[in-house]
């Protein structure tokens with residue numbers, strides 16, 4: 308086993324602090340990765356603060372991981388030492404259920420998340436994520452990363468990227484369609500980039516007027532201030548699809564009313580407390596659908612990464628040292644980041 312250094316939450320109230328632990332031995336089908344960058348996802352903060360009431364401590368967050376392969380097991384077929392590699396939100400699943408058989412491991416009842424899941428390889432220990440200097444992962448859950456893209460800006464694709472890419476693909480967003488993205492944060496800014504890249508007429512909904520210019524820079528064809536009922540009225544019954552990235556409880560009906568007959572709105576943010584109940588008549592009278600979507604399977608995550616390399620798509624990031632993580636969490640809560648913090652893991656060495 309190899310010693311890893313990290314930053315961990317030791318309880319829901321204290322700031323993250325340095326923490327050492329053992330990673331498992333590199334098994335036959337395992338890849339060991341030296342982590343170079345790790346994105347900071349809102350779900351890291353939720354779990355650090357035990358807001359989903361399922362956290363085990365110490366908790367090492369981080370599921371937007373990119374780095375370089377430093378060791379491979381004897382049966383590893385697709386990676387060699389020196390390759391760039393990535394790890395997203397999952398590190399294992401049952402492999403045999405209908406979801407796994409279709410490459411939709413994220414819906415497997417036995418999927419193992421990259422951190423804060425029981426670790427079958429290390430009994431009594433939870434999985435530890437990417438706010439650390441290395442990780443050992445089965446190659447089935449290891450992604451290939453192109454060297455054509457900026458590596459730090461690639462990290463958020465592993466969660467924010469796939470979370471928005473997957474529903475836009477599932478609902479077959481493309482040319483000739485009018486597509487809305489609700490919220491311009493870590494997820495929303497990727498949603499805008501993908502919807503635009505898929506050829507849809509892309510409309511960004513935001514509550515803040517000061518985000519209009521930036522949304523257009525990112526590729527939005529139109530920006531609507533969702534608090535302005537007059538602006539909202541102009542878009543009634545005109546959307547094929549709306550991707551709603553806002554996790555804070557809000558009125559869903561105002562967006563449902565903007566869908567055409569047979570249009571769908573997909574939610575990807577998990578609220579801490581429920582949204583106000585939607586008006587079911589809004590669904591029935593236009594055969595609309597309200598749906599949800601969770602990240603994406605491994606095959607689709609690779610497809611997304613390849614698409615990004617081909618179309619030069621990355622996340623807009625602010626690079627931080629790991630010592631700044633607690634400040635970054637506070638700023639994230641105020642939406643004071645364009646649009647994703649990424650930790651430069653080289654800074655961990657100073658903490659060791």
Ligand SMILES: [Zn+2]
Nearest residue numbers: 348350466467
């Ligand atoms: Zn995430």
Ligand SMILES: [Zn+2]
Nearest residue numbers: 401404407415
């Ligand atoms: Zn399964």
